[in-house]
Structure formats: structure tokens, C-alpha cells
Amino acid sequence: MLVRKLIPEIGRHAALIVLGFLTVVPFLLMLNISLKSNAQFYTEFWALSRPIHWENIVRAWNIISSYILNSVIVSGTTVIGVLIMASLSAYAFARFRFPGREILFFMVIALLMIPGILTLVPLYSLVQHLPLFGGNNILGQGGHGLLNSRWGLILPYMAGGQIILIFILRNFFEGIPQSLFDAARVDGASEWRVFWMLVVPLSVPILITVGLMNVLGTWNDYVWPLVVLRNPELRTLPVGLAFLQGEYEIKYGQIMAGYAIGCVPLLVLFVFTMKYFLRGLMFGAVKG
Amino acid sequence: MSELFRQITKNKHAYLFLIPTFLFLGVFCYYPPISAMIHAFFRWDGVGDGVFVGLKNFRELLTDDEFFIRSCLNVFILLVFNVLKTITVPFLVAELIHWLWSGRARYAYRLLFIVPMVAPGIVLVLLWKFIYDTHIGPLNQFLVMVGLEKLAMPWLASTKIAIYSLAAMGFPWAGGIGVLIYLAGLQNIPADIFDAARVDGAGWVRRMLKLDFPLVISQVRVLTVMTVLGTIQGFETVLVMTRGGPAFSTLVPGLHMYHQAFKYGRFGYATAIGVLMFLGVLFFTYANLKLLRSRE
Numbered sequence: 001m002l003v004r005k006l007i008p009e010i011g012r013h014a015a016l017i018v019l020g021f022l023t024v025v026p027f028l029l030m031l032n033i034s035l036k037s038n039a040q041f042y043t044e045f046w047a048l049s050r051p052i053h054w055e056n057i058v059r060a061w062n063i064i065s066s067y068i069l070n071s072v073i074v075s076g077t078t079v080i081g082v083l084i085m086a087s088l089s090a091y092a093f094a095r096f097r098f099p100g101r102e103i104l105f106f107m108v109i110a111l112l113m114i115p116g117i118l119t120l121v122p123l124y125s126l127v128q129h130l131p132l133f134g135g136n137n138i139l140g141q142g143g144h145g146l147l148n149s150r151w152g153l154i155l156p157y158m159a160g161g162q163i164i165l166i167f168i169l170r171n172f173f174e175g176i177p178q179s180l181f182d183a184a185r186v187d188g189a190s191e192w193r194v195f196w197m198l199v200v201p202l203s204v205p206i207l208i209t210v211g212l213m214n215v216l217g218t219w220n221d222y223v224w225p226l227v228v229l230r231n232p233e234l235r236t237l238p239v240g241l242a243f244l245q246g247e248y249e250i251k252y253g254q255i256m257a258g259y260a261i262g263c264v265p266l267l268v269l270f271v272f273t274m275k276y277f278l279r280g281l282m283f284g285a286v287k288g
Numbered sequence: 289m290s291e292l293f294r295q296i297t298k299n300k301h302a303y304l305f306l307i308p309t310f311l312f313l314g315v316f317c318y319y320p321p322i323s324a325m326i327h328a329f330f331r332w333d334g335v336g337d338g339v340f341v342g343l344k345n346f347r348e349l350l351t352d353d354e355f356f357i358r359s360c361l362n363v364f365i366l367l368v369f370n371v372l373k374t375i376t377v378p379f380l381v382a383e384l385i386h387w388l389w390s391g392r393a394r395y396a397y398r399l400l401f402i403v404p405m406v407a408p409g410i411v412l413v414l415l416w417k418f419i420y421d422t423h424i425g426p427l428n429q430f431l432v433m434v435g436l437e438k439l440a441m442p443w444l445a446s447t448k449i450a451i452y453s454l455a456a457m458g459f460p461w462a463g464g465i466g467v468l469i470y471l472a473g474l475q476n477i478p479a480d481i482f483d484a485a486r487v488d489g490a491g492w493v494r495r496m497l498k499l500d501f502p503l504v505i506s507q508v509r510v511l512t513v514m515t516v517l518g519t520i521q522g523f524e525t526v527l528v529m530t531r532g533g534p535a536f537s538t539l540v541p542g543l544h545m546y547h548q549a550f551k552y553g554r555f556g557y558a559t560a561i562g563v564l565m566f567l568g569v570l571f572f573t574y575a576n577l578k579l580l581r582s583r584e
Contacts, residue, residue, distance in 0.1 A: 008387075009388070013388070016385065016397050019377070019384075019462045022460045023400070023403075023460060023462045024404070024463075030415055085308045086309070092305040092306050098295065099295050099299075104306065115521055115565070117562055117566065118324050118559075119317075119320035119321055119324060120546075120549075121324065121334075121545065122319075122324045122555075125334040125335075126315075126320055126323065128334065155315075159312035159317050162309060162312070163317070166309070192301075219408065220409045222409075222524050223524055223527070238410040241410055241411060242528055259414060259415065267406055278402070278468065282465065
């Protein structure tokens, strides 16, 4: 009887180990090659080579680190702005009964139906011809607008990123018991105080979750930074990684070391925020 | 009227809180789609107003642009593969994990299949580009090593197979959000349903297909919708792997749009492609909602 149950269990483990191994094979190859010289790459592709070429990591870091910094600046600024704007709006929608509430909320949610593919080209033109920015005159002519600047990434990211967050946060804020608000009002707290001292502290877990969701989206974005940024020094991590191959003569060890280093920031974030990270991933996937 | 005014002043904080949001939405979210709808009927280089050309862009796209037609065919191939990829292996993996005895093992495997998701998407794409490389790629090296050199191919360099290489990318298609979503679905199924199946003496294949799969059908649907919408719009992977080549054999509509705008400066034409794709997405979303409602 036990054997009859044991065989399927062993089968499940075997199948999962094979599938799991095949899933991570690309990463194992990456790590293995990242420590090889080109000679080792060509002559002993599969083997664990000796001597280990740690200098690949150092050289790759020297190139990748500035891309990581750029990505941290862009994603970091974006998520702060998005969280502030989205939580304020969501709070307004959740807790006030003001004239125009339904129509305004609908106007936000309707944007979820607008796919990025429709807006990519006109958004580029808008960013280039934004009046009074980047040397443009009032008609948006004469300069380069927000092209080739971090703001050309951050401002559109902030605008688009808040939409789904307003939706999620409004649902959450509506669930906060009314009695807590009543108590605060009796204490004579102003609207700002209620927001900062009551709503925000109660919402830390959800704010972390949606914040991570937002960071994952901007951190992994490739096409928008590719078209907005011309200056290689401003490149975000995905664009920098995609152009690694062209930076020097092809040294496979260094390139793979670069890819490996590129994985580290999200990995660190994941390790420290695992529960929220996974929830953020799921939210981010389902919003599609 | 004074009542409305009273309501507005009473809620002045609400409006204050909404100002930043609508400022940003107004500039970056409402203007571009409107601009797209208008400029799809213009010859436009992205600067100034352009020249009104009526339906010319759409006529050219649907009757005269063989690249566009080819790209629609390609995206259809990717669509079929991607949908199959999301509903088969991830569900199987979730099943295998869900029925493990030990909670610790379940946790460990779950973590293993999450790893690829924690890496930036671009790294996986670049690694697959490397894997498919004709000369130095691990795939061909492996085939030669095990004596199957006949199967070694220019995976991304042949017009005949490049699109299928893109479609098969990510083998064994087990890493990804799908596993987590199916697992969450399986965990929500009440235990007594499974007990009933056990009494019935249903074998595991039967149970998986006849019982578990229908029970997570809502997860299947969510993942399918996500995959379809993502595939129709996505061109990042193709852009990085093949740039649509060789000889346009892997071109997809999104990439065609990208090229028209950023390579040839045909912004009006590109927005027309965007509008057509938007209509495609809209149609699919609507059909899906209809389907959903008729089932319920």
C-alpha cells in the first residue's frame, strides 16, 4: 500500500527536478561562462574551468554599475511619486462623497483599456515637443523636450503607473473601518493628519506590494528607455545589458558576468521582501 | 446650485488630493491616445500637424503592405504557441507541486520555479539569443556533443525556422507567473472535493484533467487573456532577438510600427498600425467578456 503511494511521489519529485533543472539551465550556463576567459569558453564550454577569472566580474561591474544606478534613480523616483499621487487620489475616491466622484473615477479606470502600443508613438512625439521643456518654446518647437533625459522616463512612468494603483488602493482604503475615521475626527484631526497618521500607517503592507509592482514594471521596461535615451551614459539596466555586446570586442565571460550582475538588484529586493514581491508580481501580471 | 457649491467646498480636500493625478493623466495619458486616433489619418513626421490623408494609411496597411500582413501571420503563430505554453506546462508543474507530501518540498520547488521571474526579463531574452546562436550557442553545441549534429540549425538565422525558434523560446516553459497563479487556484479548492474523487478511485491523469483543470478554469482564463494581450502588443523579445529578421521573417505588428516611426519617421502610418492593434485588443477583450458572461 505504502509502495503504491510512494511511487507517484517519487515520480513527482523526478519530474519536478528535471523541469526545474531545465528551467534554470540558462542561468547556470550564464554563471559558469561568467568566470571563463575566451580561450576557456572556446575549448571547454561545458566544464567548470580553472583558473577562475574573477576579473570578469570586476570589469563587468565597472560597466554595469552606472546602468544600475540609472535604473535605481529612474525607478526610485517614479515609485515615490506614484505612491504619493495614487494614495492621495485613492483616498479621495474611497473616503469622500464629492460631486463628480463617479465620473472622475471612471475617467481613471477607462485608461486601463488603453494599451501601451497605441500610445507609444504619440507619447514619443509629445515628450519631444512638450512646451517649455528642454529648450522648447511655448509651441513645443526648437528643443528636444524631455528626450534624452531621465524625466522623459520618469514623468510618463509616474502618470501611467498610478492608474492601476489608484484602483487597488481605493479598494483597500474602503475596507478601513469607518469607526477609526470617526475616532480621528472626534479628536479633531485635519484631513491631512488623518491621511498621514491613520491611512498611511495602516496601509504599509499594501503600499509595499503595489510599490514593488510598480518598480518591477519600470525596472524591466526596455522599449521606452531605448527610444527616449540617446546618450549611452543615461541608459537604464535593460538597455545597457542589451548593448553590452557592442561595447567591446566580444568577451563572453564578461558579457555573462554583466548579465549575472544585472540580476542581483532584483534578487536582493526579492530576498528582503519575498511575500510582498510575489504578491506584487501576481498583481502586476494580472493587471495586463 | 448653492447646495452643489456647498458640497464642493465641503469636499475641497478631495479635489486637492486629485489635482496631481489629473495633472499627470491629462498630459501623459489622455493626450497620446487622442493624438493617435487623429494622426492615424495624417501623413505626419511627429513634428507639427502633418497632412490629412483620410483613410490612406489604413488602405495601404490592409492592401499594400506585405510586411504588415506577414507580421500579422507571425503574431498569430506566436499567439498559438504562447497560449499553449501558458496553459500546459505551468499547470502541470503546479499540479506536481501541489500534490507533494511535504510542505517544505512544496515551498522549495515553488522557489525554484520563481527564480527565472526574479531575473530582469531582458536577461532571459539575451540568454536565449545566446542559446540559439548558430556557432557558439549551447543548443547546437549540445546537439553536436550528443551526436545529433544533423539537428543543429541556424535557429535564428534561417527565414524558415526563426519564428518557430522565437515561439519555442523559454523551454521547458515552466518558469513564470503561471505556476504561482495555478498553485493559488489549486490551494483554494476545498479538500472534500478531492476526497470524493479519491473514493471514486480516479487515477491521477483523470483527476488532473477532469477535476483539477476545470476547477482552475478561471485562472486558465486570466492567464490566457494576459498572454493574448501581451503577445499582440509585445515586440520587445523580437526586437532584441532578431530585429524582425532575417528578411522580415519574424516581423510582428508592434515591431513594424516601431520601425515605421523610429526608423523611417512615418509617425502617421505608425499610429495607424497602433490604432489597428488597439482595435484588435478591444475586440478580443470584448469577445472574452461576452464569453465569460454567457458561461455564467
